[in-house]
Amino acid sequence: MISVSEAKSILQKLNLPNRAVSLPISLAIGHFLAQSLSSKIDVPSFDNSAMDGYAFAWEEGIDRLEVMGEAAAGSSDLPKIEKGQAVRIFTGAPLPAGADSVIMQEKVKRVGDFIQFKPEDATQGNHVRYRGTQCRQGEVVAEAGAKITPGLVSLLASVGVNEVLVSLAPKVAIIITGNEIQELGKPLEPGQIYNANGPALESWLKNLGISEIQQIKVQDQKEAVVEALSQTLEEYDLVIFTGGISVGDYDFVKIAVEENGVRQLFYKLKQRPGKPLYAGEKEGKIVFALPGNPGSVLSCFLQYVKPVIQSWKRDPEAWNYFKNLPLSQDFEKKIPLTQFLKARIQNGKVQVLQGQESFNLIAFGLADGFVEILEESSYVEAGRLVRFYPW
Numbered sequence: 001m002i003s004v005s006e007a008k009s010i011l012q013k014l015n016l017p018n019r020a021v022s023l024p025i026s027l028a029i030g031h032f033l034a035q036s037l038s039s040k041i042d043v044p045s046f047d048n049s050a051m052d053g054y055a056f057a058w059e060e061g062i063d064r065l066e067v068m069g070e071a072a073a074g075s076s077d078l079p080k081i082e083k084g085q086a087v088r089i090f091t092g093a094p095l096p097a098g099a100d101s102v103i104m105q106e107k108v109k110r111v112g113d114f115i116q117f118k119p120e121d122a123t124q125g126n127h128v129r130y131r132g133t134q135c136r137q138g139e140v141v142a143e144a145g146a147k148i149t150p151g152l153v154s155l156l157a158s159v160g161v162n163e164v165l166v167s168l169a170p171k172v173a174i175i176i177t178g179n180e181i182q183e184l185g186k187p188l189e190p191g192q193i194y195n196a197n198g199p200a201l202e203s204w205l206k207n208l209g210i211s212e213i214q215q216i217k218v219q220d221q222k223e224a225v226v227e228a229l230s231q232t233l234e235e236y237d238l239v240i241f242t243g244g245i246s247v248g249d250y251d252f253v254k255i256a257v258e259e260n261g262v263r264q265l266f267y268k269l270k271q272r273p274g275k276p277l278y279a280g281e282k283e284g285k286i287v288f289a290l291p292g293n294p295g296s297v298l299s300c301f302l303q304y305v306k307p308v309i310q311s312w313k314r315d316p317e318a319w320n321y322f323k324n325l326p327l328s329q330d331f332e333k334k335i336p337l338t339q340f341l342k343a344r345i346q347n348g349k350v351q352v353l354q355g356q357e358s359f360n361l362i363a364f365g366l367a368d369g370f371v372e373i374l375e376e377s378s379y380v381e382a383g384r385l386v387r388f389y390p391w
């Protein structure tokens with residue numbers, strides 16, 4: 001058995017194939033930039049008004065101007081003005097030649113073709129957005145590795161970028177093993193349970209932006225498990241088993257990975273839940289076998305599978321999705337293993353929930369994620385900082 005940190009360090013060193021593609025910016029949300037991006041233009045690309053009002057050429061002490069015409073947003077046919085003149089202007093419209101300042105319409109009184117105002121309301125350069133004040137053409141606006149957020153999409157659109165190079169998440173196959181597993185919507189026969197792992201993993205993968213997902217169910221039969229892996233390895237980059245990885249007579253996943261020539265990265269970790277976790281690699285494809293208890297499936301996914309998926313997407317923070325937060329009450333750990341506990345955040349503190357058995361899902365309905373109690377700790381006092389991993 002190896003430790004949690006040894007297992008993570010093995011996974012961090014994996015050379016995952018890059019699925020780099022170019023995507024329209026509006027479809028790239030949640031991905032990470034595989035290139036740095038520069039502005040294609042000066043933004044704003046012309047001096048323009050920040051207010052609805054009047055554009056004019058500023059002079060000391062002026063309080064009255066003659067209105068000569070109009071400048072609307074999007075117009076290119078603009079009047080030219082001289083000292084003593086103004087142009088009716090609207091937000092976003094180009095500043096006419098000769099103008100250098102704008103006064104808001106609320107600050108003026110219109111009398112026929114003239115406007116009157118207090119001299120102190122006509123400040124030089126006021127309400128003008130000058131060309132290039134956001135950024136200049138060629139200026140880097142986003143570095144490689146940046147996460148594509150709605151804010152970044154807005155910035156990229158403003159500078160004329162419409163496609164970005166990103167690294168896609170892997171295509172994922174989920175293989176649910178177990179003769180006892182019944183699909184939702186069907187009645188339970190004696191000895192059967194509902195498939196809690198499949199929907200949980202599928203929804204989690206979707207939450208990570210993965211659309212190429214297949215979920216298949218196999219019986220606890222050696223040939224069926226071997227064949228399911230062989231087929232999914234052809235088509236998918238990442239295969240996630242649930243169940244069948246322990247030492248029971250009907251646990252065939254270990255045999256299936258061996259028969260398919262998958263190289264073992266590790267098997268069995270000093271942790272609870274999820275002690276019999278397996279990870280392997282074949283020609284750039286990764287296989288995880290998550291121990292079947294839903295508690296271990298969710299904990300192992302969060303600790304190991306999710307960071308591997310984020311690494312596939314070239315997320316620079318792939319392995320750093322935890323927060324150091326204070327524990328709300330003392331915790332005594334009775335086992336010499338790393339323990340991951342369902343927990344929730346209350347008033348900024350981590351509260352360990354009741355019902356930590358790995359078959360018991362009640363606490364999952366309340367949990368915000370898992371807290372890690374390190375292998376070497378046997379007692380953690382309230383107020384001590386612990387690592388909390390949000391979903």
Ligand SMILES: Nc1nc2c(c(=O)[nH]1)N[C@H]1C(S)=C(S)[C@@H](COP(=O)(O)OP(=O)(O)OC[C@H]3O[C@@H](n4cnc5c(N)ncnc54)[C@H](O)[C@@H]3O)O[C@H]1N2
Nearest residue numbers: 178194195196197198243244245246251275291292293296
């Ligand atoms: N002799 C030993 N027995 C076990 C050991 C051990 O070290 N020695 N480890 C235990 C631990 S810890 C775990 S975790 C489990 C892992 O077993 P498997 O990966 O082989 O999983 P299964 O036996 O197939 O299932 C375990 C448990 O989870 C339920 N399950 C399975 N799939 C689903 C699903 N899709 N949805 C909901 N629940 C599921 C299944 O019915 C079992 O109750 O092994 C221990 N045994």
Ligand code: MOO
Nearest residue numbers: 273274275296358
């Ligand atoms: O490791 Mo198992 O997940 O304790 O039930």
